[in-house]
Amino acid sequence: MPELTVYRNSPVPRPQVCMYCGAPSTATQEWREVNRKPEKGGAGGTDVVPVAGGDDPVSAAFNLLLLPLALWQLLKGIVIGIRAVAGWLSRPTPPPSPPAPPKEPPTTRVAVTTCERHRRFALRFWWAWLGVVLVLTGLWAWAIAETARVVGTENVDFAVSLVMTAIVATILLPMGVGTWRFLAGPVIVDRVTEGTVVLARVRQVYFDATGLKSTDVGG
Numbered sequence: 216m217p218e219l220t221v222y223r224n225s226p227v228p229r230p231q232v233c234m235y236c237g238a239p240s241t242a243t244q245e246w247r248e249v250n251r252k253p254e255k256g257g258a259g260g261t262d263v264v265p266v267a268g269g270d271d272p273v274s275a276a277f278n279l280l281l282l283p284l285a286l287w288q289l290l291k292g293i294v295i296g297i298r299a300v301a302g303w304l305s306r307p308t309p310p311p312s313p314p315a316p317p318k319e320p321p322t323t324r325v326a327v328t329t330c331e332r333h334r335r336f337a338l339r340f341w342w343a344w345l346g347v348v349l350v351l352t353g354l355w356a357w358a359i360a361e362t363a364r365v366v367g368t369e370n371v372d373f374a375v376s377l378v379m380t381a382i383v384a385t386i387l388l389p390m391g392v393g394t395w396r397f398l399a400g401p402v403i404v405d406r407v408t409e410g411t412v413v414l415a416r417v418r419q420v421y422f423d424a425t426g427l428k429s430t431d432v433g434g
């Protein structure tokens with residue numbers, strides 16, 4: 216299914232063409248999508264610095280010899296630190312800088328254009344889901360009632376096949392609607408990057424009618 220890439224800095228002109236059938240559009244659903252960096256996988260980890268063990272007598276003696284030197288270095292460090300703190304305290308105070316205005320996250324204006332017929336295109340899938348729920352509820356109610364009626368008798372074939380039908384329908388019907396929606400569903404925001412918003416399931420007729428470019432993925 217072709218995709219329509221909307222660039223943040225140069226938004227495409229909005230041709231008044233239905234994204235589903237290529238007919239002149241009468242309705243525009245417009246909103247702003249917040250651009251953000253694609254999530255990166257947790258990289259890195261802490262560096263492991265090898266530390267010399269020094270548990271043996273030789274390095275113990277060596278450390279003892281170095282102790283006066285280490286103390287001298289420490290003292291020197293403290294003096295330098297005190298001097299730095301004194302210098303920092305006596306520094307001229309800089310003029311207070313005005314607080315930076317809060318930075319608005321960048322957004323991209325996205326629009327889905329539709330004709331009158333496809334204005335509520337997404338709605339048909341909600342009806343389909345509702346239909347699936349009703350059919351399955353009815354089927355299971357019937358199967359359970361039938362099973363309860365024939366339990367303990369010889370004549371259970373119909374009840375068993377009803378239960379089997381209900382089980383198969385419970386698997387196949389949602390799969391069917393899901394596949395239908397995946398292949399021919401409403402236009403959606405597929406992904407957002409720092410500079411673009413990619414709309415998926417924009418129909419080919421839209422690109423044919425507008426001359427806009429599309430990137431075709433997955434056939």
Ligand SMILES: [Zn+2]
Nearest residue numbers: 233236330333
């Ligand atoms: Zn249409």
